[in-house]
């Protein structure tokens with residue numbers, strides 16, 4: 001999709017941060033989901049359709065079930081649809097049709113899906129869950145997750161490599177929150193004590209997102225100083 005200006009012609013900058021899921025789990029899910037992606041292609045389904053329907057399913061699952069405190073069923077519905085985010089790109093690659101439009105649509109709708117998930121938690125704690133502190137933590141998770149993603153998008157748009165993943169990327173945010181919400185939902189089926197998993201997960205995502213935000217801002221600050229210095233040296237040499 002085009003290399004950021006600041007990284008052109010230079011040795012690849014080592015990428016900071018762990019990003020464990022993107023590194024290890026993605027390869028596994030690519031193998032598992034490739035036959036399904038190929039099946040959808042044979043049925044004439046387009047990657048954009050999968051992106052749109054997947055997001056619609058996540059948004060519906062999050063905004064219908066979570067505000068009612070139905071965390072188990074909400075998580076089941078979301079889980080059925082959230083993997084579409086791995087299937088759409090897989091389909092585009094199998095078709096040899098990975099596009100700028102597809103990259104834009106995928107990333108933009110990721111933000112919509114994330115907003116619905118953490119918005120769903122916030123609505124529950126603002127209503128029946130009756131916990132203003134956890135409502136605030138949910139809103140913090142929503143906002144910080146969006147800003148974490150924005151740092152990369154904006155940094156890349158000004159030509160920097162943004163060679164940082166950070167502690168808690170989108171995959172981590174989703175897995176920590178959804179696994180906790182799914183299990184916390186079992187409280188309604190009579191499992192005692194398990195409802196505390198969700199508040200714990202939200203605090204972990206909030207703190208992890210803040211750390212990730214700082215990691216990314218520090219990286220962009222360093223990369224922009226280096227790029228400006230290199231540009232200044234080039235100008236002086238003319």
Ligand SMILES: CCCCCCCC/C=C\CCCCCCCC(=O)OC[C@H](COP(=O)(O)O[C@@H]1[C@H](O)[C@H](OP(=O)(O)O)[C@@H](O)[C@H](O)[C@H]1O)OC(=O)CCCCCCC/C=C\CCCCCCCC
Pocket residue numbers: 021022025026029072075076079082083085086106107110145148149150152153168169170171174175178179182183186
């Ligand atoms: C009795 C028990 C009840 C339990 C109920 C069910 C529980 C099931 C719970 C959860 C399953 C959650 C699965 C979540 C999977 C998420 C997969 C996914 O969509 O990841 C997306 C991620 C990023 O994709 P993109 O490259 O398209 O997006 C980029 C990203 O958003 C960037 O954001 P940033 O990181 O910067 O913030 C943007 O900058 C960029 O614009 C954007 O393009 O994909 C990956 O990272 C790939 C890795 C996926 C890893 C999936 C791991 C799933 C692991 C375990 C699930 C199984 C859990 C089982 C629970 C057990 C229950 C019994």
Ligand SMILES: Nc1ccn([C@@H]2O[C@H](COP(=O)(O)O)[C@@H](O)[C@H]2O)c(=O)n1
Pocket residue numbers: 047048049051085086087088089090092093097098099100101102103104105106
């Ligand atoms: N409708 C789409 C969706 C995605 N793409 C391409 O896939 C990349 C994302 O891959 P994931 O495995 O994270 O889904 C994205 O950057 C696009 O290149 C597409 O073309 N059309």
Ligand SMILES: [Mg+2]
Pocket residue numbers: 084085086087088089106
């Ligand atoms: Mg995708």
Ligand SMILES: [Mg+2]
Pocket residue numbers: 085106107110
């Ligand atoms: Mg995506």
